[in-house]
């Protein structure tokens with residue numbers, strides 16, 4: 001069957017520090033449903049696919065719900081239009097499911113008029129994936145034709161990826177290896193207990209050793225917690241709050257921020273992982289977003305890196321308190337776990353151990369999380385071929401020794417993880433060759449990307465240095481949609497909401 005070519009990707013070439021041109025991918029062909037649609041986008045930074053034909057329903061929307069009074073984030077209780085989302089080739093109307101979606105309405109809003117197959121497969125348990133098939137289909141057929149014409153068919157790469165995923169699933173790649181899990185948890189526990197022991201030991205330098213061990217414990221709590229929030233089996237459900245009780249990082253905060261990074265990787269203005277300015281810049285900013293510190297960022301990068309966990313801990317509390325104020329389900333439990341974390345940690349460790357450990361774990365984690373994406377392509381618009389976009393925006397690190405293999409916490413297999421976030425990490429090494437073949441078979445631009453663990457750090461540092469030396473670029477895109485929580489919950493940037501206006 002003939003396939004339309006994927007929409008052009010807006011890329012930042014590796015050698016470039018200048019931002020991509022302020023252009024949008026071409027508007028999809030007009031469809032019967034979109035012909036009478038009002039201007040879809042109200043924001044110059046709105047994603048290109050805001051011109052999807054869900055607009056037809058906006059004229060039918062009640063006047064009172066046509067324009068929101070404010071740019072309030074989710075939850076958005078009632079959606080005024082059908083919310084059409086394509087999953088595995090079928091268009092569903094998710095408007096009735098909006099207020100019930102466990103992770104919040106904003107996720108569904110974002111996919112209005114778009115294909116959500118990969119995020120549906122990537123983030124959901126088998127139960128969640130069965131649920132959507134029972135939701136109402138988009139109607140009438142003319143509307144579906146319009147939606148289909150606007151979005152275009154799935155690309156061969158997407159279809160090949162879905163087949164690969166189905167084959168892996170059938171072959172048991174999501175079954176957790178409990179021996180591997182027990183080993184990881186035993187090492188982590190031993191490190192934590194040793195940190196407590198040395199915190200109370202009279203030995204010389206015991207305090208420093210305790211701080212170092214505690215920083216390893218916090219870093220590994222982050223990686224293990226990360227595994228379990230992504231996980232879709234019963235074991236990960238039971239372990240879901242590990243990062244909260246042991247690492248001081250709340251699941252609600254993390255799930256939103258991190259899944260957004262997974263869904264919309266390296267999309268400027270949406271992915272918070274690349275929104276590190278004004279402390280660190282990964283492209284030359286426009287003058288109004290610039291900071292004098294940028295000129296020396298390659299010399300002082302370790303300072304903001306060190307504060308990463310401290311900042312995350314503060315953000316965590318903000319989100320957890322907000323969730324309690326909004327009476328969200330599970331919010332009080334999460335806040336209790338956070339309080340338990342601080343009570344336990346401060347009972348076991350003096351501040352002279354705890355505070356350096358937070359800084360050191362921030363530094364370690366930032367050294368691990370920053371280099372695997374930010375030297376790769378960044379996108380100024382929404383990427384409809386999520387699979388290709390993951391290959392373009394991700395680079396693996398090849399570790400050279402058992403300590404590195406452990407400290408990277410699975411993040412070295414960044415591409416495997418991005419394409420299959422809910423798969424247990426023990427499977428990733430074996431997946432590498434399969435993905436190398438997949439990239440070759442599907443002519444993925446740039447292929448499977450990996451570099452040595454030190455080379456990738458050098459690439460990251462080179463990027464900071466290049467950007468430090470660059471002049472500001474008027475009109476360069478802003479890294480933020482709408483503050484720290486990001487653009488995904490911004491009303492204007494949701495295609496469906498923009499159309500509802």
Ligand code: HEM
Pocket residue numbers: 085094097101102103107108111116119120123124125126127128129131132133135229230255259263
């Ligand atoms: C349209 C795009 C969608 C996106 C981007 C999305 C995103 C997410 C995210 C990020 C989570 C949180 C995962 C976690 O922290 O563990 C989640 C959870 C969940 N979502 Fe969705 N979702 C979408 C559609 C749906 C649909 C259509 C259904 C079912 C009708 C659904 C059902 C669920 C359920 C049941 C959970 C709880 C976890 C699970 O059992 O899988 N979602 N979703």
